Amino acid sequence: MHMLPSFVDISPDVADALERRRPVVALESAVISHGLPHPTSLQTAAMMEAEVRTAGAVPATVAVIAGRITVGAAARDLERLTSAPVMKIAARDLAVACGTSAHGGTTVSATAAIADLIGIPVVATGGIGGVHLGAEQTWDVSADLRALAEYPVAVVCAGAKAICDIGKTLEYLDTAGVPVVVYRADRFPNFYARDSGFSAPRQIDTPQAAAAILAAGRALGRRTALLIANPIPAPEALREADVADAVRRAMQLASGAGVRGGDLTPFLLTALADLTGGRSLRANLALLRANAALAGAVAVAVSKD
Numbered sequence: 047m048h049m050l051p052s053f054v055d056i057s058p059d060v061a062d063a064l065e066r067r068r069p070v071v072a073l074e075s076a077v078i079s080h081g082l083p084h085p086t087s088l089q090t091a092a093m094m095e096a097e098v099r100t101a102g103a104v105p106a107t108v109a110v111i112a113g114r115i116t117v118g119a120a121a122r123d124l125e126r127l128t129s130a131p132v133m134k135i136a137a138r139d140l141a142v143a144c145g146t147s148a149h150g151g152t153t154v155s156a157t158a159a160i161a162d163l164i165g166i167p168v169v170a171t172g173g174i175g176g177v178h179l180g181a182e183q184t185w186d187v188s189a190d191l192r193a194l195a196e197y198p199v200a201v202v203c204a205g206a207k208a209i210c211d212i213g214k215t216l217e218y219l220d221t222a223g224v225p226v227v228v229y230r231a232d233r234f235p236n237f238y239a240r241d242s243g244f245s246a247p248r249q250i251d252t253p254q255a256a257a258a259i260l261a262a263g264r265a266l267g268r269r270t271a272l273l274i275a276n277p278i279p280a281p282e283a284l285r286e287a288d289v290a291d292a293v294r295r296a297m298q299l300a301s302g303a304g305v306r307g308g309d310l311t312p313f314l315l316t317a318l319a320d321l322t323g324g325r326s327l328r329a330n331l332a333l334l335r336a337n338a339a340l341a342g343a344v345a346v347a348v349s350k351d
């Protein structure tokens with residue numbers, strides 16, 4: 047690590063782990079600031095960190111606090127993300143947030159940019175942003191997809207968010223040259239549901255396989271991410287048809303309320319929780335924990351490579 051900007055703060059335990067080449071997992075924080083109700087969001091952040099530790103890796107939650115990029119954010123830092131004003135920070139917003147001394151939770155695109163900057167090989171999230179349903183009208187295609195084409199890190203997710211068009215999202219990733227694997231299943235998952243209706247581009251069954259793919263990609267000079275889709279644990283999974291129905295109704299509410307752009311995801315997630323009687327929220331928590339655990343195992347495998 048060298049020549050980091052003066053406004054990047056790395057916690058002592060993360061800095062020590064990076065120095066000693068111990069496994070580290072970067073955790074996004076837009077899910078804390080914008081994806082979950084408070085204080086469930088903070089409890090979930092702590093649970094994800096605990097899962098990473100149990101797997102044998104060091105968690106590094108990334109956030110921007112008072113204009114400083116914070117890697118390994120402490121609980122008191124994350125608390126500042128639960129009251130307004132707080133930005134949802136995609137990669138393009140990092141400089142804006144730092145230049146204006148703002149607070150914010152980092153999305154997958156921003157978290158991957160920071161992970162690549164400081165040398166953390168694995169990122170965990172709930173779901174990546176993708177090509178939104180109706181993108182042919184709205185052009186709403188998440189900056190996460192561009193970031194996956196730009197930063198060579200492994201990103202562990204439960205698929206794309208439920209409000210995405212999975213077919214178009216997979217086609218975008220294909221065009222962008224991003225390898226996509228599904229962990230221990232032959233179907234691409236759909237966030238709350240284990241099967242999106244699309245087959246897995248490729249199945250892997252061990253964290254070591256993920257580490258081997260990452261290493262091979264680097265040896266080949268590939269500069270893209272590896273997307274690892276981890277289907278939600280079966281006990282908490284929702285049925286694909288129920289998800290599709292709730293998403294349709296949530297999107298009607300959003301268009302009725304005129305919600306667009308970066309505000310759309312948080313609005314839809316809240317509406318979905320209402321429409322499913324809280325089941326989507328429980329599912330979200332379960333998949334976040336599972337993804338943190340798998341990301342920890344992948345980071346451990348990477349560190350042994």
Ligand code: PSU
Pocket residue numbers: 074075076077078080081082136152153154155171172173174175176187188189190207307308311315330
């Ligand atoms: N999935 C969730 N909750 C979230 C997100 C995804 O269930 O909060 C966040 C992630 O941080 C992801 C971001 O990177 O939404 C993508 O937002 P957008 O579609 O606006 O690019």
Ligand code: MN
Pocket residue numbers: 186187188189307308
């Ligand atoms: Mn968007």
